[in-house]
Structure formats: structure tokens, C-alpha cells
Amino acid sequence: MNASMLGARSVEAVTLPVIDISGLSSSSLEKRAAVGEALRQACLDKGFFYCAGHGIPQGLIDAAFAESRVFFNRPIEEKLTVDKVHSFCNRGYEHMRGQTLEAGAPADLKEGYYIGPDLPMDDPRVVAGRFNRGPNQWPADQPGFRPVMMAYFAAMTDLGERLMRGMALSLGLPENHFDAFVREPLGTLRLLHYPPQPKDAAPNEKGAGAHTDFGGLTLLLQDDAGGLQVHDSASDSWIHADPIPGTFVVNLGDMIARWTNDRYRSTLHRVVNESGRERYSIPFFFVGNPDHVVECLPNCLSAGEQPKYSVTTVEDHLKAMYQRTYTPAPAPASAGKA
Numbered sequence: 089m090n091a092s093m094l095g096a097r098s099v100e101a102v103t104l105p106v107i108d109i110s111g112l113s114s115s116s117l118e119k120r121a122a123v124g125e126a127l128r129q130a131c132l133d134k135g136f137f138y139c140a141g142h143g144i145p146q147g148l149i150d151a152a153f154a155e156s157r158v159f160f161n162r163p164i165e166e167k168l169t170v171d172k173v174h175s176f177c178n179r180g181y182e183h184m185r186g187q188t189l190e191a192g193a194p195a196d197l198k199e200g201y202y203i204g205p206d207l208p209m210d211d212p213r214v215v216a217g218r219f220n221r222g223p224n225q226w227p228a229d230q231p232g233f234r235p236v237m238m239a240y241f242a243a244m245t246d247l248g249e250r251l252m253r254g255m256a257l258s259l260g261l262p263e264n265h266f267d268a269f270v271r272e273p274l275g276t277l278r279l280l281h282y283p284p285q286p287k288d289a290a291p292n293e294k295g296a297g298a299h300t301d302f303g304g305l306t307l308l309l310q311d312d313a314g315g316l317q318v319h320d321s322a323s324d325s326w327i328h329a330d331p332i333p334g335t336f337v338v339n340l341g342d343m344i345a346r347w348t349n350d351r352y353r354s355t356l357h358r359v360v361n362e363s364g365r366e367r368y369s370i371p372f373f374f375v376g377n378p379d380h381v382v383e384c385l386p387n388c389l390s391a392g393e394q395p396k397y398s399v400t401t402v403e404d405h406l407k408a409m410y411q412r413t414y415t416p417a418p419a420p421a422s423a424g425k426a
């Protein structure tokens with residue numbers, strides 16, 4: 089199946105904005121507010137934009153891709169030693185077709201690796217029944233993997249925090265509005281590898297089925313293969329979000345749609361790797377503090393308007409979202425402090 093059969097059209101028709109966020113680090117409120125205004129426009133439209141001026145060193149980006157390629161190119165038996173079935177907190181390797189992002193479509197033609205905040209078993213935050221808290225799994229015989237991924241994880245957490253200050257400005261709120269949300273945030277780094285789209289792909293088979301992201305902000309690094317498509321609701325068609333060197337694709341997840349009563353958009357997207365070669369990408373899902381209460385922001389309700397979503401917490405929201413695309417995770421074996 090090719091892009092035209094799947095109804096995608098080229099980026100010339102509709103483009104996503106490029107936003108230089110370096111102004112967020114300026115001492116001038118005017119410059120910070122200008123970034124906030126650009127974010128506001130993008131969030132009211134598709135909730136998808138290219139982020140430039142982010143300050144993440146290219147060397148760190150290259151190193152993360154290099155370690156990811158090395159891992160995915162290892163024999164399957166080695167990859168399965170860190171299979172996420174061994175983890176009670178969803179960390180480690182996810183085999184090809186291990187997730188179905190689009191209900192009713194074939195499973196996704198991708199394999200992945202989940203990394204989160206590295207909490208040892210004796211950390212007080214590792215409590216039975218709590219979601220995604222615990223240690224990472226690390227592949228043996230790949231000494232660069234852990235330090236590079238943890239450095240990249242820290243850089244993404246910092247970028248997520250900076251962007252949340254911009255989001256507050258964009259919503260006409262004090263810059264520190266989301267400070268409680270970003271305290272001890274949960275983040276998920278996800279290494280992804282997509283084989284080329286097979287010539288004999290099943291109907292509707294894709295690298296990643298159409299979905300919206302679960303969390304707050306997604307910071308996506310893609311290689312130069314292309315393949316990310318974003319839904320354009322005005323024309324009910326798919327546009328290509330081709331990679332732009334030096335940028336991240338940033339998109340809003342369902343949590344921000346909840347906060348803003350859908351004024352800010354969590355937009356459907358999908359991946360079809362038609363490059364004819366391997367594709368690698370590294371999304372980072374910035375989801376905030378698990379205990380934080382997510383409810384409609386008062387300034388996102390007009391007079392008489394009701395919130396569309398119930399009040400929830402970051403953790404409860406995420407649990408519900410994971411259940412949508414995975415069967416339940418195994419119960420924790422030894423995290424028994426509750």
C-alpha cells in the first residue's frame with residue numbers, strides 16, 4: 089500500500105509552522121511572550137509544529153540515534169533478553185507488531201524500546217500498583233547505551249519544562265502556572281525502528297496506526313526517511329510532516345486537550361515508511377507529575393460552557409490510555425511498599 093492509496097497528500101498543500109523557541113530563555117518578557125503567541129497559534133490549529141532554537145546539542149542527538157541503531161540491529165535473541173515482559177513498569181524492548189495504535193487496523197510495523205526515570209527498587213516512589221515507576225532495563229554489551237539515553241532523557245525533560253512555560257504564556261497564564269505539573273515529571277523515551285513498508289502489506293497496515301498521543305507534549309526526533317503524517321481535519325486528509333534538520337516535531341497530547349476543553353488540539357497522526365529503507369525515530373513523551381490533577385482550565389470555558397472531560401490525575405489518565413493499546417502489564421513482583 090502506498091501513500092496515495094492511504095490518502096496522504098504532499099506538504100506543499102498544508103504546512104506545519106516552524107517555531108524558534110530560543111526566546112523562551114530570554115530575560116525579556118516581550119521575547120518570551122512572542123514565543124507564547126506563536127505557540128498559541130500552532131496549538132489552536134493542529135497542535136503540531138517544528139521546534140527550532142531548542143539548544144539540544146547535535147552530538148547528543150547523533151549519539152542517541154547511533155545507540156538506537158546498534159541496539160535494533162542486534163539479533164532478536166539478544167533484544168529479547170530485555171523484553172518489556174520482564175518489567176512491571178513497562179521498560180525495555182517491544183517486539184515488532186507489539187502494539188496496535190489504530191483500533192481495527194493490523195498491528196504496527198515497528199519495534200521499540202521504552203526508557204523512563206531510572207528509579208531503583210528501594211526508591212520511595214516505587215510503590216506496588218503505581219504506574220510506570222521502577223528501574224529501566226539496559227542491554228548487556230552495549231556500554232554507550234545507558235549513559236547516552238540517560239543524558240538524552242535529561243535533555244528532553246529540560247526541553248519539556250521550558251516548553252511548558254511557553255505553553256502557560258500561550259494560554260494567558262502566569263509563566264509558572266505548570267510548575268507543579270513539571271515537578272518530578274514522568275517522561276517516556278521511546279526508541280522506534282520501522283522496516284520499509286512491505287510491497288505486500290495487508291490492507292491498512294502501517295508503521296504506526298493513526299492515533300493521538302496520550303500525554304502532555306511529545307518531542308519527536310525523526311531521521312531523514314520521512315513517513316510521519318498528520319491529519320488535516322479541514323480537508324480530512326493526511327499531510328506529510330517531512331523531517332527538517334535541526335528541529336523536533338512537537339505535538340500536543342490528550343492531556344492538553346483535556347486542560348483546554350479541546351481548544352488546543354491533540355491531532356491524529358500515523359507513520360508509513362515508504363522510503364524503501366529502515367526508519368528510526370525517538371519520541372519523548374513529557375507527561376508531568378503523576379499525582380498532578382488535570383482539569384479544565386477556567387479560562388478555557390466560555391460562559392455556560394461545560395468541561396467535556398472529567399477531572400483526573402496524570403497517572404489515571406495514562407493508565408487508561410495504555411489500556412487502550414496494550415493488554416494489561418504484569419503485576420509487580422517485588423515492588424511491595426503500598
Ligand SMILES: O=C(O)CCC(=O)C(=O)O
Nearest residue numbers: 280296310316359369371
Ligand atoms: O515515529 C514517529 O515519527 C512517530 C511515532 C509516534 O507517533 C508515537 O510513538 O506516538
Ligand SMILES: [Fe+2]
Nearest residue numbers: 299300301357
Ligand atoms: Fe504519536
